[in-house]
Amino acid sequence: MNINNIRKEFPIFDEKIQNNDLVYLDSANSSQKPKVVLDRINDFYSKQFSNVGRSIHYLAVAATNLYENTRTSVQKYINAKDKNEIVFTKGATEALNLVANTLGQAILEPNDEILITELEHHSNYVPWHFLRKSKNIKIKFAEINEDGDIPIENIEKEITDKTKVIAITHLSNVTGAVLPIKEITQLAHSKGIVVVVDGCQGGPHLKLDMQDLGCDFYAISCHKMYGPTGLGVLYGKKKWLEQLPPYQGGGGMINEVKKDRISYGELPNKYEAGTMATAQVIAFDQSIKFLESIGIDNVIKHEKELIEYGQEILKKNNSVKLIGNPKERGGVLSFTVEGVHPHDIATILDETGVAIRAGHHCCQILHDKLGIPASARASLGVYNTKDDLDKLNEGINNCKKIFDL
Amino acid sequence: MNLKELYQEIILEHGKNPRNLRKTENFNKDAKGNNPLCGDNVHVYLKLNDQRKVEDISFEGSGCAISMASASIMTDLIKGKSDNEAKEIIEDFLGMIKENPELKNNILKEDDKTKLMCLSGVKQYPMRVKCATLSWHTLVSAMENDGKEITTEN
Numbered sequence: 400m401n402i403n404n405i406r407k408e409f410p411i412f413d414e415k416i417q418n419n420d421l422v423y424l425d426s427a428n429s430s431q432k433p434k435v436v437l438d439r440i441n442d443f444y445s446k447q448f449s450n451v452g453r454s455i456h457y458l459a460v461a462a463t464n465l466y467e468n469t470r471t472s473v474q475k476y477i478n479a480k481d482k483n484e485i486v487f488t489k490g491a492t493e494a495l496n497l498v499a500n501t502l503g504q505a506i507l508e509p510n511d512e513i514l515i516t517e518l519e520h521h522s523n524y525v526p527w528h529f530l531r532k533s534k535n536i537k538i539k540f541a542e543i544n545e546d547g548d549i550p551i552e553n554i555e556k557e558i559t560d561k562t563k564v565i566a567i568t569h570l571s572n573v574t575g576a577v578l579p580i581k582e583i584t585q586l587a588h589s590k591g592i593v594v595v596v597d598g599c600q601g602g603p604h605l606k607l608d609m610q611d612l613g614c615d616f617y618a619i620s621c622h623k624m625y626g627p628t629g630l631g632v633l634y635g636k637k638k639w640l641e642q643l644p645p646y647q648g649g650g651g652m653i654n655e656v657k658k659d660r661i662s663y664g665e666l667p668n669k670y671e672a673g674t675m676a677t678a679q680v681i682a683f684d685q686s687i688k689f690l691e692s693i694g695i696d697n698v699i700k701h702e703k704e705l706i707e708y709g710q711e712i713l714k715k716n717n718s719v720k721l722i723g724n725p726k727e728r729g730g731v732l733s734f735t736v737e738g739v740h741p742h743d744i745a746t747i748l749d750e751t752g753v754a755i756r757a758g759h760h761c762c763q764i765l766h767d768k769l770g771i772p773a774s775a776r777a778s779l780g781v782y783n784t785k786d787d788l789d790k791l792n793e794g795i796n797n798c799k800k801i802f803d804l
Numbered sequence: 805m806n807l808k809e810l811y812q813e814i815i816l817e818h819g820k821n822p823r824n825l826r827k828t829e830n831f832n833k834d835a836k837g838n839n840p841l842c843g844d845n846v847h848v849y850l851k852l853n854d855q856r857k858v859e860d861i862s863f864e865g866s867g868c869a870i871s872m873a874s875a876s877i878m879t880d881l882i883k884g885k886s887d888n889e890a891k892e893i894i895e896d897f898l899g900m901i902k903e904n905p906e907l908k909n910n911i912l913k914e915d916d917k918t919k920l921m922c923l924s925g926v927k928q929y930p931m932r933v934k935c936a937t938l939s940w941h942t943l944v945s946a947m948e949n950d951g952k953e954i955t956t957e958n
C-alpha cells in the first residue's frame with residue numbers, strides 16, 4: 400500500500416485550510432472522500448439521474464440497477480448471506496432507531512431488559528431509552544474495566560433471564576476498544592438473546608464478516624467509510640427483517656393499499672420508504688471499491704502502525720493522559736492534557752491545520768464514568784501518516800507553552 | 805485568526821485561578837447552564853439583598869479556559885452592583901460579543917471594561933462564542949429566577 404498514492408485520491412489534501420496543510424484527525428466523526436466517490440455523485444446527477452424503483456423509462460431502470468448493485472456490493476463486502484439483508488438508511492443512527500423501534504414493537508414486553516455498555520454512543524442508547532417510556536423496558540449497562548475495555552465477563556454478569564437484547568459497539572469511538580462481538584454473540588445466542596451491533600467504527604477499521612460475527616443486526620455509517628453523508632446501512636438477518644414490522648410508512652414500501660387494508664412490500668423495500676438517498680447509495684459503491692482496492696488487511700496494518708506510533712509519542716509526552724488502554728485498539732486516540740481543557744486544545748491545534756474533536760463525542764455516560772466532562776480525540780483514516788501524529792504532538796506542546804505548563 | 809488575542813494573559817490567569825469558584829452561602833437565586841456540545845456546565849449562585857444589590861455571586865462548574873475565565877471575570881464585575889446595573893452590564897457584554905465593537909455602559913470602570921474586552925477574542929472563533937457566553941446567560945436566568953436550565957443549543 401502506497402500512502403502517497405492513497406492521499407492523492409483525496410482532493411481535500413490539495414486544499415490549504417486557513418493557509419495550512421490539512422492534518423485531518425477527525426475520521427471517527429466523518430472521513431474524507433476519495434475523488435471516485437465525488438465524481439460518481441456528479442456523474443450520476445449529470446448523466447444518469449432518475450429516481451429508482453418507480454418508473455419504467457430507461458433512466459429509471461438503469462438507476463435502479465445501479466442502486467441495487469451497491470446493495471450487492473455491500474452484501475459481498477460484509478459477507479451477508481442474502482442481498483435482502485441489506486437495508487439503506489439515512490445513517491447508522493436511523494438504522495439503530497429502526498431496530499430498537501421494531502424489536503420494541505415485536506418482541507419486547509414490559510420489564511424485559513436491554514443490555515448495552517458504558518461505551519455506547521448516544522445513538523445506541525437513546526433509541527432504547529425510548530422503550531423505557533413506551534414499553535417499560537429496563538436498560539442495563541455493562542461496565543468498562545480500567546483499560547476502557549468491556550471484557551466478556553462484564554457482559555455475562557449483567558445477563559438475566561429478562562435480557563432480550565444486547566446492543567453493543569464493535570469499536571469504541573472514544574477508547575478505541577475492539578469488542579469481542581463473535582464471543583458475545585455466541586454467549587447471547589446460547590441464551591436466546593438478540594445481538595445488535597453498532598458498527599459505525601467497525602466499518603472503516605475492521606474486517607466485516609457477518610457470518611463470522613454471527614450477530615443479528617449490524618449498523619454501518621457510510622460517511623465514516625469514505626462514503627457520502629446521509630447514508631447508512633442496516634444489516635439484519637433475514638429471519639428478523641421478515642418477521643419485524645415496517646418502520647416508516649410511505650411510497651415504495653407497500654404491496655397493496657386499500658381504504659380498509661394495507662399490505663407491505665417484500666424485503667428490502669419494506670424498510671425503504673420514500674425516495675432514498677439515491678446518489679449517495681450509487682456513489683457508495685465506489686467507497687467499497689476504494690476500500691477493496693487497498694484491501695482491508697492493509698488498512699488494518701497501516702492503522703495499527705499509526706496507533707502504536709501515536710500511543711508511543713503521546714505516552715512520552717508528560718501531561719498527556721491517554722484514555723483507555725484496550726487490548727486491541729482501533730483507529731482512535733482520545734486523551735486529556737493536564738491543565739488544558741480539550742476545547743482549548745482543539746482550538747490551538749486548529750490554528751496549525753490539525754483537525755481533532757473535543758467534547759464527549761456523544762458518549763456522556765462514558766465520560767461521567769471516567770470523571771471528566773470532555774476529552775480530546777485524534778482519530779485515524781487510511782490517509783493518515785506518522786507525520787500527522789508528529790504534528791498532533793507538536794500542537795499539544797504548543798498548548799503547553801501557551802498555558803505555561 | 806490569532807491565538808494570542810484569544811488566549812490573553814488575563815484569560816489564562818482567570819482560567820487557571822477562577823475567582824468566586826464556590827457556592828454562595830444563603831444564596832437566594834441560582835440557575836444551571838450547560839453546553840450539550842461539549843458537556844461543559846456551570847451553576848451560578850446569587851445573593852440579592854433587600855436593596856436589590858448583589859451581595860455575593862459565585863459559580864461552580866467546569867469548562868475550558870474561556871468559559872472559566874468568563875465566569876470568573878463576570879462574577880468579579882457583577883458583585884456589588886444593583887440588579888439593574890447587572891442587567892445593563894450583561895446586555896452590554898452579550899451585545900459586544902455578538903456585534904458591537906465596544907462596551908457602551910457607564911457603570912464599569914475603564915480597567916474593568918478592558919478586562920471584559922479581553923474576551924472579545926472569541927468573536928473570531930464562532931464555535932467558542934458559547935464558551936464565553938454560557939455563564940452570562942445562566943446569570944440572566946438566575947436573576948429572573950425562573951429556574952429554567954440554560955442550554956447553549958437554544
Ligand SMILES: Cc1ncc(COP(=O)(O)O)c(C=O)c1O
Pocket residue numbers: 427428489490491492493520522523568570571572597599600619620621622630631761
Ligand atoms: C460509535 C458510533 N455510533 C453511532 C454514530 C452515528 O452514526 P451516523 O452519523 O451514521 O448516524 C457514530 C458517529 O458519530 C458513532 O461513532
